[in-house]
Structures are given as C-alpha cells and as structure tokens.
Amino acid sequence: MIRSSVLISGDPLSLSRGAEETKLAIEAELSFYGLEDEVQVGYTGKVSRTDMLPLVVVYPEGTVYGPVSAEDGAEIVQEHLYKGRIVQHLEAPVEVATAGFEAMGPEGGALTGQKRVVLRRAGSIDPYSIEDYIAEDGYFALGQALSELSPAGVLDTIKDSGLQGRGGAGFPTGLKWSFVAQQPEQTRYIVCNADESEPGTFKDRLIVEGDPHAVLEGMALAGYAVGAQEGWIYIRGEYAMASDILKHAIEQAEEMDLLGDNILGSDFSFHIHVHAGAGAYVCGEETALLESLEGKRGMPRIRPPYPTVQGFRDMPTVVNNVETLANVPPIILNGADWYRGIGTDRSPGTKVYTMLGDVNVTGLVETPMGTTLREIIEIYGGGMKDGKAFKAAQTGGSSGTIIPAEFLDVPMDFASMREKGAGLGSGALLVCDEETDIIDLAYVLVRFFKNESCGKCTPCRVGNAQMLEALERLRQGSAKRADLERLEEIANYVQASSFCGLGQAAPVPILTGLRYFRDEFESRLRD
Amino acid sequence: MEEVLAVTDKIVDVHHADQEALVEILREVNDKSGHLTRAQLERIAERVALPLSKVYSVASFYSLISLQPLGAHVVRFCEDAPCHVVGGQAVWEALEHELGIPFGETTLDGQWSLLATSCIGACAVGPVMTIDGDIYGNLTPEKVREIIARYRDLDAQTVAAQGGQA
Helix, strand or coil: CCCEEEEEECCHHHHHCCHHHHHHHHHHHHHHCCCCCCEEEEEECCCCCHHHCCCEEEECCCEEECCCCHHHHHHHHHHHHHCCCCCHHHECCHHHHHCCCCCCCHHHCCCCCCCCCCCCCCCCCCCCCHHHHHHCCCCHHHHHHHHHCCHHHHHHHHHHHCCECCCCCCCEHHHHHHHHHCCCCCCCEEEEEECCCCCCCCHHHHHHHHCHHHHHHHHHHHHHHHCCCEEEEEECCCCHHHHHHHHHHHHHHHHCCCCECCHHHCCCCEEEEEEECCCCHHHHCHHHHHHHHCCCCCCCCCCCCCCCCCCHHHCCEEEEEHHHHHHHHHHHHHCHHHHHCCECCCCECEEEEEEEECECCCEEEEEECCCEHHHHHHHHCCCEHHHCCEEEEEECCCCCEEEEHHHCCCECCHHHHHHCCCCCCCCEEEEEECCCCHHHHHHHHHHHHHHHCCCCCHHHHHHHHHHHHHHHHHHHCCCCHHHHHHHHHHHHHHHHHCCCHHHHHCCHHHHHHHHHHHHHHHCCCCC | CHHHHHHHHHHHHHCCCCHHHHHHHHHHHHHHHCCCCHHHHHHHHHHHCCCHHHHHHHHCCCCCCCCCCCCCEEEEEECCHHHHCCCHHHHHHHHHHHHCCCCCEECCCCCEEEEEECCCCCHHHCCCEEECCEEECCCCHHHHHHHHHHHHHHHHHHHHHHHHHC
16 A cells, blocks of 8 residues: 655656656665555656756655755655655755645645645645745734734634544633633643653644644644743653754744744733653643653642643643644634534544554544544545454554444544543554454553553552553463453552543553453453 | 763753753753763752752653663664554564563663663554664564664674774
8 A cells, every 4th residue: 555655857857867766766775675565656747946856756745855866865765755754955945845846735645535624734834934834824813813803702712613622531622721711820821732652643743743833823822812921832752853843933933923022013922932751651641741841750740720720830721732732723713613614513623543553554644523433444544454354443542442343433523432432532543453362452551551650659550560460361371260350350440549540541441442352351261 | 970060061051950941951961971870960969959869750750861871772662552563572572582682671792772662653654663763664573683784784884994093
C-alpha cells in the first residue's frame, strides 16, 4: 500500500540537469530501506522557476525540494521518507513551493475523503513561515475577536459551538473556560497540554509540526475570553522538533504584534512560553503537568480544587489539549453554527485519529465525529492488512478500551462510545487482526503502566505490578483460576481507588479485555 | 571537573536560576554531559537554592534524565502496544542479541547502552527505536543488524582516522 508519493520534475531542462540520476538514486535508496512498496516514484511536468531544477516533491506533506542531485535524493529518502524529518537545507524557497505545480494537495495522498478542520493547513504551509499561515486566514479570528467581539462574546461562541476537549475526556471547553472567567483572582493562565504520551498517539505532534500558529492563536483567543495574560505550552521532552517550531512561531508572532504586549494595537496582552518535559507519562494528567511546569516531580495533585480554581502557581488555569485549541480559531472565524454543522448533535466537529496496527495504511486521519470504526478502517485505512479478519481494536491509547467486532458500526463520538462502555480517549486506533493474542497485548499494556506509574498512590503502584505478575503466569500457561479472579479483582480496585485519572484508567484495557474476550483468558488456565 | 561545572553554571544562568525551570535545567545539563554527577546536582541545588535531596528527587523522576553514565551510543527502543502488534518482540530480542546485553544495561566497553522507552510518537512506522536521538522506523531483526553494523563501521573508521593522525 502506498504511503507517500515522490514526484520529480521531468521536463527537458530538469532531465538535462540530471533528473534521471536523481530518480534512480531515490529508487535505489528506497529499496535499501525496504520502502519500495510504500513509496511511489514518478515524474511530473509543470514547474515554475527554472533555477531550482530538478525539483522533488514529497506527498502527502507536499514538501518541495530543489535543486536535488542524486546524492541529495538519497538523503531525502534516508531523512524524510525513512526517518520522517524534513531535510530543511534542501527545501526550495516558498515561492517555488507554492507556484506552478499541479498540486495534489494535502488530501491527494493515500488518505482521501477526509474532512479537515484542524489539519486543513498541515502539509500545505511551511510551519516556519507566519506569512504562510496568515495567507490562509491565519490570525484573522484573533483580529476579528479583538476588534468586534467582547471576551464574553468569544466565550459564548465556544460554548454554543459545543466544542469538547480533545485530550480524551471530552469535557465541554466553553464550560471549562467560564469557570476560570468567574474566579475572583485576576492573574489567570492558559496552559496547552502538549505532553502527548499515550502510546499510539501522535496527532498533537503533527498538529504542532504542521500548523503551530493555529495552536498559538487558539491560546490567545482563550486568554482573551477568560482574561488571562500568560500562556504556557508544556511539550513532552521527546518532541524536540515540535518544540523548536513552536519557539520560532512565537518569536515571529511577537515581531508582528500578534502576540505579546497590546496585540494588534488593542488593550489585550498575551505572552506564550514553551516548557519541555523530561520523560514521564503521568505528566499528561493535568495536575501532574502543573507540578512539572513548576519544576517539581510530576505527581498529580488532589482534586478539588480543580485547575480552573487553583492551577498553575495556584491561580485559575485553563488546561486544554493541542487539538482542542487548534479548533478554536476556525470556530471564531466561521461561527458556532458552522461548527455544529459538522459531526453529530452531541459531539460537533471533527476528530483527529492516529490509525495503527494491522491495516494497510497507518497514519493520521481527520473525520467528522460520528464516523464509524468500520468506515475508518475501510475507507482511510485501506482495509485490513493481508485480507485478515478484524478481531479487536483498542481506542484511545494504552488506557483505552479493547473493543470487539460488534463495535465496528457504532458512530464514534464521545457520548455514543460512552453509552456502549467504550471511549475515544486520545484518538489512537490500534487495529488488531485475528492473529493477535489478547493476553499478550494485555501483558504489554500493563507492563507500560507498571513502568510509568508515578508511585504516589498504592493502588496504581502495587496494583499494576500484581496484575503484571498474573498476566505473566497466564502468558506462560501456569495460571490458575484464582489468578484470573485476582487479576479482575485488582483491576477493579485500581480503577476505583487510584489517586489520579491515569491510574483509574490503567486497568481499562484489562477490564474491557475480560468483558469481551474472557474465553481467551480462560483457555490459558491450567485448571 | 571545573569545566563540567562551568557548563552547568551556564545553563543555570540561561534559566536565571529559577526553581520553576529545575526540570529543564536538569534535562539540559544531562543532555550536555550524558548524565548527571553528584557534583553537578550539588551545584544546581546551591544555585537554585533548593536542598540537594529535592533536586535529586526531581532528577530521579524523569526518564530522560540519567544518574548513571551511559554508553557512547544510546539505543532507546519502544515496545508499547502499537509497536508490539507489528513485530516489536522479535526486534527487542534482536537488539539484545546484537549488542550482547539485556535491556537497561551498558556494554563493558562503554560503547552501547540499551534502554527501553515509552512511546515516542512515531507509531505509524513502528517498531521504532532511537539511536542517539535519531529515529529509525519499520524495524525488523534484519534491519536492526544492518543499522548497528553501520554505526560500528563508522566508529571503526573514526578510530582508524584518529590513529592515522597520531
């Protein structure tokens, strides 16, 4: 199945400058990395500036390189197509990149027919260029809000839109903002949770790397709505490139008076800082994140008080996920009714998923809320790999629910999934075929939680270790019925009595695995 | 020693010795020197005006900060569920076999450390590992052998070149 397309300019001038050698080198390097079946290579005509030839365009990102020698071609394969990093020193200037090509567009790649709100610019603009963002309606929503809307007007629009938090819980964003706006303290903060560490989830990284200003603009709008003066982006330590892109974007926005003091000549001032984490899953939990942001061990706080009352530096704080914030500018620009026209009644808008596992095409998909898992697998994932049968999917990352085939036609939005006892979580969709061993999968999941438990509370710290022991025995075929009963009992304890949301969610895959695949667990028992 | 502490001081200065920046300070000093020594922890504690125990407690919490010396090359392999279902187990075993050490250890010659990491967000090309921060995806046992061999070849060439100059 094709994951990427590489187009090389094949006009006579390009050919005379070695386009054929470039193409051969790219093909040779692709086969070295075993990517020949995933990347399609071809010639294209229609190019504009001749001093950059031969040009190479990589889709679906739409990155344009030029001029590209045979050696450069090999580097593009190694860095961009194999490791997934854009080779900046080979990139063509923006005016070349945006002119003259019969654009396939970001939607022209393998994953067709998506509805893009959050990702509409990702891949078609240069994340290092604020001009690119502005040219695509960037910062229009902020300008409109500052000149035409009161803070309450922005807040009401977000409330009316029905936007729900995309970090996993689906809490109404407008309601969260209004809690902060009501507090007596005047020092308030907007914190962007970019500590995406739920295994199988990388949507936030790609939103930030593809369209950083959308997140900044969303934060500034949130700040205006609730009366905050400062914003902090907590980004996970592993995301070095995304962190660089954000810092660069903030500098550019400050230079153009789109962030900083008196934005666009108004009375509204808003400063954004980037703070990198240092590797800890639990910091995705909002109160642990705030602890880490204050320079401490990332251990969760007791709630209440909630961050909306006492958050960063004990002041009222909005903590929103990257994807949530990226939804804000288009809602302000197009209105709540427009947003409500996408998705379902109970969950308007789109959802960005990361599709993984035994499907033909893995990667990022944005579809309207309410799209079914079957549609996502068949239309965007190109069906099950090797024509095998679907067995289970885990939705929402490692703490997500393991669901069987009977869920394939459930419309995926927060409410419908919750009614069926499943969750959307972080948006990771791990698809497993008939050969997947559920006990083995459960073992790997619990091993993750045992390693990542922060150790603050006993149920999570000890419970996950004990569940892992029981699963190890099941895996080796030495478990007795009592082990299985104990596993279920501990899973229930951990869910009921862990200190934070992450601990409470850790046993979800075990409990749902047992609910839908109990036969498989029982078949491994010794007695 | 003084040289190492000068680097530490410089990083603390950049963050204005701010207690709130402690995690970032520790991480940056760690990245510059490979791991944190007691002397560095003491210096940071003194500069940001926190007890050493508190600084140690923060440093020991985060997985990207090491209190042990690591090898010249650091391999971090993710074996979480998304990489597991696409063949991660075999790659895990191949790495242990190829480097001759179990996960969590460093080779006796100090060349390689093999560490498990949690998801690094590159699951679409799983199984995935990083070597010295560079990401390698779509791994198979065979590819692991090829990649490790490339690093060994490069190291051997570097040693040969240095030997030639001496």
